[in-house]
Amino acid sequence: MSAAVKVLVVGSAVGQIRELFTKIKSIDEKHGKFDFALCVGDFFGPPKNANEEYREDHDVIQLLEGHLQAPMECYIMQGEHPLPAPVIEKFAKTGGILSSNVFLLHKSGVLNTAQGIRIASLGGIYESNLSANIMRAFKGFTSPYFTSQTVEKLLANTMTSSKPQERNYTSLAAIKSSTTPSQLVDILISNAWPAGITQFSSAPLPAPELASIGVEPVADIVRKTKPRYHFAAGGGHPPRFWEREPYVWEEDNARVSRFVSLGAFGGEQPSGKKQRVRVVLCRVYKGIRPPLTPTSEPPPRPSNATPNPFLQKVPKRPLDTGEDYRWGHNEQPGKRSRTEDPSGKPPPGYKCKICESPEAPSISSRTAQKGRNLEKGISVVSVTRSVSTTASGMSKLTPAIYQPGHFIRDCPVKNAVGDTGGKKPREGYVCRACGSELHYIQDCPVAKQTGPREGGGRRGPPKPIAPDECWFCLSNPNLAKHLIVSIGTECYVTLPKGQIIPTHQGANHPNVPPVPGGGHVLIVPITHYPTYLAIPPDLAEPIIEETEKYKSALREMFAKHGAVAVCFEVGRMSAKGGHAHVQVVPVPTKLKNAIEDAFREEGRSQGIEWEEDPDEALRACGGGRGSYFRVDLPDGRKMVHLIREHGPFSIQFGRQVLVSVLGMGDRYDWKACTQSEEEDKEDVQAFKTAFAPFDPSL
Incomplete structure (x- = not known):
């Protein structure tokens, strides 16, 4: 079990199954042999309408009937769409085996491969505002969503063994069950990003909206399972490639985690660079080994490791409305009532003393979280990456949903949180230790790691070269x-x-x-x-x-x-x-x-x-x-x-x-x-x- 396992990971096929299998075969011949492939995100793409049927020559039917063969064992998942009806029917009959080399993972399942690799899967997208009636109407693979119950089921499954049904399929029959008292997994695959994943990272985001797309339920899974590799597919529309620096779980024998968001193999591609994106997404990830034990020798700490973004939950701002989500408006005792415009807007001439703007943003906590954007974003599509940074190479968050005016009590700047959990700096502030515009120097991890210099002041190390400044990074727009x-x-x-x-x-x-x-x-x-x-x-x-x-x-x-x-x-x-x-x-x-x-x-x-x-x-x-x-x-x-x-x-x-x-x-x-x-x-x-x-x- 000490031998490294070679895993090929690709992004959403979006229905281009035959083309994906051809690409996997080509890469395996050139760079293999791989032990198995992980197909993250939407494998089948949007399903047909209820009144439409799949033709016999459609790739979905060809796959289910065994006429379209995968070149190696492939594990697939649900992405952001419901699965096709024929696929759901086949899953119900076989427990996940769609063909001799293709295995559909549960929406909230855990599986142990024949190589001893423990994989957790969370399919679907997250929407916290869905009504109970909608969730009851669409369950499992017929729904594009996952809920808190889906997450609870996944976490419960991490404490049990994976026992695939015994079938007469030779290539997947080697999958073994393994009982473990630990929730730790080797690989987590999900469509959604975890909340807070961009904290402490200096890797430029390829698109502005990715700064705020993470959701807390996925972050909770990461905290409990501590995956050594987390692959996600829902990085924007169309999805973009982004690889975060590794981070460490000190309390678990310095266990190292890595997060990679994959772009799509098929479907719409950023700026039409389809073939170039395909080449990059078919990357090789080696060295995945069985879980560490408390007595194992700690692994070498990566030189580019950052502070762990999941040691504390992402701070939440209080709701602005004063209404209980279940019982409606609740007046708090001892509070003076105010006579205000029914619209909730300040009177003419009112000026917020915090942001000093009568036209500043007024946003609820939930809208603010979803509406953050990178300011001064420069989106550059290249052979491997896309880059979106400020002129200083750092991601800069700013609210993007604006309404005309707000009271001081509603000012978003008052409760704004920086990237390290402290108070967000005022406009124009730059941390002297690392050059970030997203936190004060007292909240800077670089400043905390740097001792005082002579004279009592602090001086951080020179700012690292960002990929968009590096002469050799393909994401640099100035690269020749x-x-x-x-x-x-x-x-x-x-x-x-x-x-x-x-x-x-x-x-x-x-x-x-x-x-x-x-x-x-x-x-x-x-x-x-x-x-x-x-x-x-x-x-x-x-x-x-x-x-x-x-x-x-x-x-x-x-x-x-x-x-x-x-x-x-x-x-x-x-x-x-x-x-x-x-x-x-x-x-x-x-x-x-x-x-x-x-x-x-x-x-x-x-x-x-x-x-x-x-x-x-x-x-x-x-x-x-x-x-x-x-x-x-x-x-x-x-x-x-x-x-x-x-x-x-x-x-x-x-x-x-x-x-x-x-x-x-x-x-x-x-x-x-x-x-x-x-x-x-x-x-x-x-x-x-x-x-x-x-x-x-x-």
């Missing part, structure tokens, strides 16, 4: 996307701006390797991590594996053109945090024996010492515990230098050595080597054509 030559599941490959190898001016240099498009490329993980060794262990394997595949492919391509590959990484754990990447540069085969000597000689002149045991040195930097410079020589050996904290080290050291080997001293400054966009595109097309036979993503 025209230089990208390959996009895999975990990494992408791009030509750099101002590459070492000249391709237009200076291309007649005697040491220019004849690699089409130059050949100097960067291999970049899609997810933002400061170094490769800082990637959490349970997420690192697929990223490193794909990086090595790209390295091997580049070596083969370079060899065809009479060159060898030199790979180097500046793994620098700087205060602001960079984005991990590996540079790969082709060097003519005739110069390969000069590469190691050049690194050693130049290193000696700069006081750079090389470790005798490179592998042991890299292990010492694991988990983000240190900075390093790594070189992969053409013969497969490594050279590693451990960068001292606050010690001098030029990030251009690798480039400096290679331009020396190539005899191209004028190529040291990348800014002096930049080309026009037209010339860059010529290089990209030449490289992509030559790399296509070796590209592991194709």
